[in-house]
Amino acid sequence: MDFPKGAGTAAYDEKSEMETYKAFSTEMERHKFQLQILSNNGAPWKTREEKQENGLKAKSSAIDLMGSHWEQMNEAEKWIKRLLTCQDKHVIENKHILYLGKKEHDILSQLQNTSRVSIEEIIDQEKTILEIKGAQADIVEAVINIEHMLCEVQEKMAREKEQALWNLLGQWTGQQPKTQDEMKKNKFLKHPTHLTQEIQDRMKQFEYCGLQVIKVEKVDNEALMAAFQKKKKMMEGRNQREPTSRRLFQQVPQQFCEVVCRVGFQRMYSAPCDPKYGAGIYFTKNLKNLAYQVKKTSATDNLICVFEAEVLTGSFCQGHELNIVPPPLSPGDINSHDSVVDNVSSPETFVIFSGVQAMPQYLWTCTHVWPQDYSLKPQPLRGKFSSGSSVD
Numbered sequence: 001m002d003f004p005k006g007a008g009t010a011a012y013d014e015k016s017e018m019e020t021y022k023a024f025s026t027e028m029e030r031h032k033f034q035l036q037i038l039s040n041n042g043a044p045w046k047t048r049e050e051k052q053e054n055g056l057k058a059k060s061s062a063i064d065l066m067g068s069h070w071e072q073m074n075e076a077e078k079w080i081k082r083l084l085t086c087q088d089k090h091v092i093e094n095k096h097i098l099y100l101g102k103k104e105h106d107i108l109s110q111l112q113n114t115s116r117v118s119i120e121e122i123i124d125q126e127k128t129i130l131e132i133k134g135a136q137a138d139i140v141e142a143v144i145n146i147e148h149m150l151c152e153v154q155e156k157m158a159r160e161k162e163q164a165l166w167n168l169l170g171q172w173t174g175q176q177p178k179t180q181d182e183m184k185k186n187k188f189l190k191h192p193t194h195l196t197q198e199i200q201d202r203m204k205q206f207e208y209c210g211l212q213v214i215k216v217e218k219v220d221n222e223a224l225m226a227a228f229q230k231k232k233k234m235m236e237g238r239n240q241r242e243p244t245s246r247r248l249f250q251q252v253p254q255q256f257c258e259v260v261c262r263v264g265f266q267r268m269y270s271a272p273c274d275p276k277y278g279a280g281i282y283f284t285k286n287l288k289n290l291a292y293q294v295k296k297t298s299a300t301d302n303l304i305c306v307f308e309a310e311v312l313t314g315s316f317c318q319g320h321e322l323n324i325v326p327p328p329l330s331p332g333d334i335n336s337h338d339s340v341v342d343n344v345s346s347p348e349t350f351v352i353f354s355g356v357q358a359m360p361q362y363l364w365t366c367t368h369v370w371p372q373d374y375s376l377k378p379q380p381l382r383g384k385f386s387s388g389s390s391v392d
Contacts, residue, residue: 097123213364239315244314250307266281270282280353310359312357317340326339
């Protein structure tokens with residue numbers, strides 16, 4: 001499980017991640033006996049508060065979550081409840097499953113024997129999942145090990161993306177690529193933004209589309225910005241007709257927000273979607289469509305994370321599901337388009353095929369607004385931001 005850090009935190013802290021995992025695993029192992037009893041008698045899992053409300057003594061095991069950032073606390077609680085209330089099946093959806101190698105598959109095979117569970121890998125165009133079946137206590141043990149393994153794969157992939165970013169900067173600037181130790185010094189920041197008129201107007205757009213903004217953070221990443229600006233300059237030099245960049249949006253699962261701030265947008269970090277315009281990185285300029293898609297696919301999520309980004313769309317053409325790179329400007333041309341779209345005459349969905357072409361600017365954390373009538377006009381802005389606090 002990914003335990004991201006809060007606003008203003010710098011580079012990814014692998015040591016802290018491992019310590020969190022070990023502590024959680026130890027605590028879960030202590031309570032494995034109670035979980036086995038729960039699995040055998042089929043009794044529903046209750047929180048300490050629910051037991052107290054029902055007049056029951058809270059003598060059985062409980063998990064107390066403590067932290068300074070309520071977003072991560074919310075996600076952790078949701079994950080634990082989903083894990084502990086599963087009956088005979090648990091599903092892990094994570095695109096890093098695609099990058100499991102022989103070592104990881106050997107671990108999965110071993111878990112099937114040691115944890116007495118069955119594990120099935122299911123991959124289609126929209127989702128990549130592992131389906132774990134067995135007794136509840138056995139599922140809990142297997143899932144914790146699998147989530148830890150996926151954390152390690154995610155960190156490995158992030159480091160490879162960082163190395164690729166520095167290699168690219170080295171080619172463009174003549175500087176030598178940085179070592180792993182030097183790359184760790186490259187810090188990204190997420191910090192509260194000032195409530196400017198532009199931010200207020202954007203908040204009203206979110207509310208109008210049924211998403212209540214609870215926090216907005218500015219994203220800064222020196223290395224990512226340097227690569228983005230170099231790419232932008234190159235595109236501006238050869239494209240004089242189309243606007244080089246646009247402000248677009250992308251929903252990202254909360255567990256991947258930190259790594260997007262760290263290495264930029266990647267296909268594996270975005271929310272699942274139908275890749276009908278190509279195997280690229282999808283953005284939209286229409287918040288209303290994004291909100292509709294969120295409610296259709298993420299109706300149970302308490303938090304909705306949306307990045308606002310400057311995206312280098314440049315020259316574009318009609319997208320196709322077989323696209324893995326932008327098509328050539330014309331048949332036989334060595335030069336290619338910069339992106340593809342859903343509709344050339346009136347594009348709303350843009351697809352790029354290189355993460356360097358998008359720079360995250362703001363991270364909007366939202367909740368659903370139920371019910372929502374899109375015909376209603378936006379309500380006046382309530383409350384204000386102060387040092388990253390919630391909107392009252």
